[in-house]
Amino acid sequence: MAKRASLDDKLAAVRLLRDQPTSPALVAELRKSIADRSNFLASAAAVIAGDRRLVELASDLESAYKRFLIDPLKNDKLCRAKIAIVQALDKMEHDRPETFQNAARHIQLEPVWEGLVDAAAPLRALALIALVRIDAPGLLTLLVDALNDPLQRVSKDDEERVVRSAAAQALGYQGSEAAGLLLRLKARVGDRDPDVISECLHGLLTISHQEHLGFVAGFLEPHDEARCEAAVLALGRSRLPEALGPLEACWRRASSPPLQEAILLAVAMLRTPEAVDHLLDFVAGENEPHSRMALSALKIHCHDARLTERIERVVAAKGNRELKEQFERDFRTDD
Template sequence: MAKSQAKSRKLEETLALLTPVRTDPTSEEAIVTLHQVLNSKSAIAVSQAAKIIGEAELYSLIPALVAAFDRFSINPTETDPSCQAKFRIAEALYRLSYSDEALFLQGIRHVQMESVWGGKQDTAANLRGVCALGLVKMNYPHVLSELADLLADPQPEARIAAARAIAYTATDQGVPLLRLRVQIGDQPSVISECLVGLLTLAPERSLSLVTRQLYARKASSLEDTELAEVAALALGETRLPDAFAILKTWWHQVKNSELRQTGLMAIAMLRQDDPLNFLLSIVTTGRLQDARDAIAALSLYRQDQKLWQRVCQAIEQRGDASLSIEKG
């Protein structure tokens, strides 16, 4: 017990050193303190120091970050439980445009199995994800091979990061990888990131594939509903003119109330005149529940006084007292 208390007290003392550093992390005193903390054995303290270094863009501490990463890579389940120090270090190095692929390659391939209730759990998915971004940022020549492997990672968080990193490449060479992941299927959160990536890298060529996800199933289960939702929202984020016709047609056909709400929200996200006029027409003459959903979708523009005034006028034109509370 005494040893545990001493260790806890040491951690508190180390963390206390970082309190004044946050006020002015670029001062000479702060740099010395951050270097001192990076040399400590506390993964918690090092992770916090690394976060400060990345946010303050303290390039002079890159060597100390790399040394700490190497240190916590030895017997990692003991020295860096939950992989939090290595993740924050890699994140800081990514922010600092670190360009030595060895560390990021080590991180993107690192698996850290730790004991949890009922078995083992890999705690390094976030580390693999940020290292993927690091490799993209430094234009590592074989990055797509690494991202392909990561897109097949057992952990959904890593697959999401892989899809995000592929979009970050800003080249359509990664499009086939994302299309394959969508066609094979995955959790809706992963498919969502893949669809966003496809619509970022190759919007026109990807519209048909994204549209198929809207109609892929009958939306009879929660997962089916979520898949259609993420496809609709991905289309909304594109702001492509063709996306409005796709979403409008789908919305008129779908019966699920949640999907109808999502469809109107996606239409609002397009931020174009025709979609906004369509939503206003629903407020004025549509079914009562659809009108409520349209108003909720249009609330994205509540700070736009001119547009929100049009929403209020549409509510008044409808003349339904039950909608009056939506104007406030």
């Protein structure tokens, strides 16, 4: 009698499908694995289906998602299968909202050593972004709730911060006047995680930097370092040339080295000639801590050969041994 294949054997077989060309046989094997009761096997197959954009498997993925909603703490610990399925459907640009809408509301509190953790938070975050793509009915209502996730739940850690960040990102993508007002309100009310506020401010700049740049710049108050750094990061991510002025003004008021480092990194993130010139002036300047901070910020450009040569000339002209060692360490990358 033939020995039944173990889960490890089945997983190994599915992983081998990654390198196979798309064919009816491949689709059939993936369909079989997606229907398997193992969330490990179904998630592995879903990843391949999503990467290959095999839209003919979308209905199979939806059915599997519903199956893993049954006794989920037993059948889909950590939401492993449901997360892979939602990711796959989104990669396929699946336009039926039902699975995404369910996923955006799904809560799965799982026991851990010191309490409970919401394993479904990443699932909800993924679903929110997918729902923006298809502009699903009731989207703004869903995003309002997600901006305040969790609602009267107890979790060991603030796993839900990824949901609030995703909601802010989704509102920025949605781009309506109502979305902008919601982001402004959330930014004013605040959040226990500064990254969520940063995402709100970045969303406002995505909607309209002409309208919201002044509002975002209003958060650049160094006395509230966490709030200020959230705005600094949002401005850096925006890559707006107009963001350089507010960042320079904030620098002149900042005295905390961590905040100063964040400001210079945000300037580097702008990637404009003016921003680069600003940082090179710091590298060449007499304040050694600021020179090192600026050189560290410029590290994000280490793969730009032309700019690296320019930075090297500035460092060499300064003649500071420690700064030259820092340059060699950070910019001499292996090919």
